[in-house]
Amino acid sequence: MSEYQYYEFLAVDRPLDADEMSQVRALSTRADITSTRFVNEYHWGDFRGDTTKLVERFYDAHLYYANWGSRRLVLRLPAGSLTAKKANVYALDESLSAWTHSGHTLVDFSVSSEDGAEWEFDTSYDLSAFVGLRAELAAGDLRPLYLAWLAGLTVWELADDDEDEYARTVEPPVPAGLASLTGSQRALADFLGVDADLLAAAAEGSGPATANAVDRSALAAFVAGLPAADKDALLVEAALGTAPSPGPQLLARYRATAVPAPRGGTARRSAAELLDAAHRRRTERRQHERTARAAAEESRARAAAKAREAHLERLAQxxxxxxxxxxxxxxxxxxxxxxxxxxxxxxxxxxxxxxxxxxxxxxxxxxxxxxxxxxxxxxxxxxxxxxxx
Structure with missing residues (x-):
C-alpha cells in the first residue's frame, strides 16, 4: 500500500519566536515553516517530532491524517475558557481525550482505522476548516465534543462486539443545535467519520440552535457587573495581542453563570438506544432510496418506451x-x-x-x-x- 501522511500545525494566539522556530526547523528539513504555520506531507518516512509536545509548547492546533485511516485533530485553548474536566465528560478512548498543560486545555480528537483498510480521500483537509472550533469551544459551544463522542459510537457500531457496554453507556449532556451544525462542526463530523444516521438520531434529543443564542441585554448586564480590573486586563491583553480574543472568554464566563435552558424532559439515552435508532433510520432511508430509484427507473423506462413508439410511428409513414x-x-x-x-x-x-x-x-x-x-x-x-x- 502506498503511504501518505499529512501534518499541519497552527499558532493562532501568538506567533513563534525565533528560538521556537529554530527548534521546530530542527525536526524537519522539508516542511513549509513560518512563525504561525508548519505543514508537511510524507510519502515515505515519518515525522521525527513529538506532535503532542509541539502543541503543548508552541501551537494552538494540529491536524494529522494518513491514508491507512488514522485521523487526529488537537486543539489548545486557555484552561479558563474550557476545563479538561468539562471536556472529558464527552471522552471516549476511541475518539476524544483532554488534559491540562501549562494553563491550557488540550482537546484531542482522534480516530484510527481498525480494519487496516486504506482510506480513500475524496477531499483533502487543512486546519483552516477546523480552527474555528477553538473559538466555539471557548465560547461554551460543546457540539464539537458531542460529535467526537458520536464518532466513538460509530467505531463501536462497526466493531459490534459488546452490546452490554452499549446498554450501560449513557450519552453525555446533549448540546443544542445538533441539527444545524456550523461549517467547522460539519467538517469535524466528516473528518471523524460520524455516521450521518447516528447524528440525525442524536439530534432528536437536541434543542434548537436558537438555544445557543445569547440574550444581548443579559450579556450586557453581565459585562457591566464584571470588576473593572477584569475588564481592563482583558482590553489591555487584547490591545497588546498577548492573549486570545476576549470575546470567547467573556461568552464562556457568561454562559457559566447563566441558567441553562430546560431540555423539555428529554431523558439521556444509552449508546444502545442511539445505535438502534440510527439503524432504524438507516434502514428506512435505504428503503426510501430504493423506492425512489425504482420509481425513477420506471419513469425513465416509460419515457423511453413512449419515445420509441413515437419514432416507430414516424417510420411507419x-x-x-x-x-x-x-x-x-x-x-x-x-x-x-x-x-x-x-x-x-x-x-x-x-x-x-x-x-x-x-x-x-x-x-x-x-x-x-x-x-x-x-x-x-x-x-x-x-x-x-x-x-x-
Missing part, C-alpha cells in the same frame, strides 16, 4: 424510404454507416412485428444479405442481429 436509406448507408461501406443501417433494420423489424409477424421483413432482409454477402463486416452485423443466411 414511409417504410419504403427507410429501406432506401438502408441501401444508401450500406453503399457508404463504412463501419459507422453499417451500424446505422443495422439500427434502421431493427426499427423496421420492430415496426412490422407490431402487426403480428415479420415475414415480409425477413424476406427483404434476406435478399439484402444475399446482395451484400461479400462484405464480411456487414455480414457479422447481420449475424448478430439474427438475419438468416
Amino acid at each position: 414511409d417504410t419504403e424510404q427507410a429501406w432506401r436509406d438502408v441501401d444508401g448507408l450500406i453503399a457508404q461501406k463504412k463501419s459507422g454507416a453499417y451500424d446505422a443501417a443495422v439500427a434502421l433494420l431493427m426499427d423496421l423489424r420492430d415496426l412490422e412485428a407490431r402487426t403480428g409477424g415479420t415475414a415480409d421483413f425477413d424476406r427483404r432482409a434476406g435478399e439484402l444479405r444475399a446482395a451484400h454477402r461479400g462484405k464480411p463486416s456487414l455480414m457479422q452485423r447481420f449475424d448478430d442481429m439474427g438475419i438468416s443466411k
Whole structure:
C-alpha cells in the first residue's frame, strides 16, 4: 500500500519566536515553516517530532491524517475558557481525550482505522476548516465534543462486539443545535467519520440552535457587573495581542453563570438506544432510496418506451424510404454507416412485428444479405442481429 501522511500545525494566539522556530526547523528539513504555520506531507518516512509536545509548547492546533485511516485533530485553548474536566465528560478512548498543560486545555480528537483498510480521500483537509472550533469551544459551544463522542459510537457500531457496554453507556449532556451544525462542526463530523444516521438520531434529543443564542441585554448586564480590573486586563491583553480574543472568554464566563435552558424532559439515552435508532433510520432511508430509484427507473423506462413508439410511428409513414436509406448507408461501406443501417433494420423489424409477424421483413432482409454477402463486416452485423443466411 502506498503511504501518505499529512501534518499541519497552527499558532493562532501568538506567533513563534525565533528560538521556537529554530527548534521546530530542527525536526524537519522539508516542511513549509513560518512563525504561525508548519505543514508537511510524507510519502515515505515519518515525522521525527513529538506532535503532542509541539502543541503543548508552541501551537494552538494540529491536524494529522494518513491514508491507512488514522485521523487526529488537537486543539489548545486557555484552561479558563474550557476545563479538561468539562471536556472529558464527552471522552471516549476511541475518539476524544483532554488534559491540562501549562494553563491550557488540550482537546484531542482522534480516530484510527481498525480494519487496516486504506482510506480513500475524496477531499483533502487543512486546519483552516477546523480552527474555528477553538473559538466555539471557548465560547461554551460543546457540539464539537458531542460529535467526537458520536464518532466513538460509530467505531463501536462497526466493531459490534459488546452490546452490554452499549446498554450501560449513557450519552453525555446533549448540546443544542445538533441539527444545524456550523461549517467547522460539519467538517469535524466528516473528518471523524460520524455516521450521518447516528447524528440525525442524536439530534432528536437536541434543542434548537436558537438555544445557543445569547440574550444581548443579559450579556450586557453581565459585562457591566464584571470588576473593572477584569475588564481592563482583558482590553489591555487584547490591545497588546498577548492573549486570545476576549470575546470567547467573556461568552464562556457568561454562559457559566447563566441558567441553562430546560431540555423539555428529554431523558439521556444509552449508546444502545442511539445505535438502534440510527439503524432504524438507516434502514428506512435505504428503503426510501430504493423506492425512489425504482420509481425513477420506471419513469425513465416509460419515457423511453413512449419515445420509441413515437419514432416507430414516424417510420411507419414511409417504410419504403427507410429501406432506401438502408441501401444508401450500406453503399457508404463504412463501419459507422453499417451500424446505422443495422439500427434502421431493427426499427423496421420492430415496426412490422407490431402487426403480428415479420415475414415480409425477413424476406427483404434476406435478399439484402444475399446482395451484400461479400462484405464480411456487414455480414457479422447481420449475424448478430439474427438475419438468416
